[in-house]
Amino acid sequence: MPRAKKPIAFRNTKRRDPKKASAQREAVLERDGFRCVALSVDGLRCWDTNPPRLQCAHLIRRRACGDAIYDPDVAVTLCELDHDILDHRAPIALWDSIVIPSEAIDRAEACVRRYEADRASRGLAVVPLKNREAVK
Numbered sequence: 001m002p003r004a005k006k007p008i009a010f011r012n013t014k015r016r017d018p019k020k021a022s023a024q025r026e027a028v029l030e031r032d033g034f035r036c037v038a039l040s041v042d043g044l045r046c047w048d049t050n051p052p053r054l055q056c057a058h059l060i061r062r063r064a065c066g067d068a069i070y071d072p073d074v075a076v077t078l079c080e081l082d083h084d085i086l087d088h089r090a091p092i093a094l095w096d097s098i099v100i101p102s103e104a105i106d107r108a109e110a111c112v113r114r115y116e117a118d119r120a121s122r123g124l125a126v127v128p129l130k131n132r133e134a135v136k
């Protein structure tokens with residue numbers, strides 16, 4: 001097919017498996033007690049417990065997760081606003097207004113390293129990816 005006629009694939013259609021993604025979301029929300037885990041700079045917890053607004057937010061960029069992308073450990077529960085802030089979709093003035101608990105970031109990084117170590121032990125390539133560090 002000539003390149004110009006080739007349909008443009010919807011973003012993430014290949015990478016994102018809806019069944020695995022919703023299983024991950026359920027596991028993440030349950031682990032976090034159906035509550036946004038974001039903290040204010042004063043260390044106060046966000047009180048949003050409204051399930052329709054709760055989202056599963058990757059702490060390691062999706063493209064940097066490798067095989068760990070659907071593991072509940074790489075994500076946390078965030079409300080819609082805090083997820084927008086974390087991923088910089090919200091106005092820039094808000095970017096520094098939330099803090100993600102460090103144990104969640106450590107858990108996410110450890111999870112990706114675990115998958116990397118597993119791949120390495122099976123003799124599979126471990127591609128050194130940029131931006132492997134947590135979002136915040």
Ligand SMILES: [Zn+2]
Pocket residue numbers: 036037038046047048078079080081082
């Ligand atoms: Zn929140």
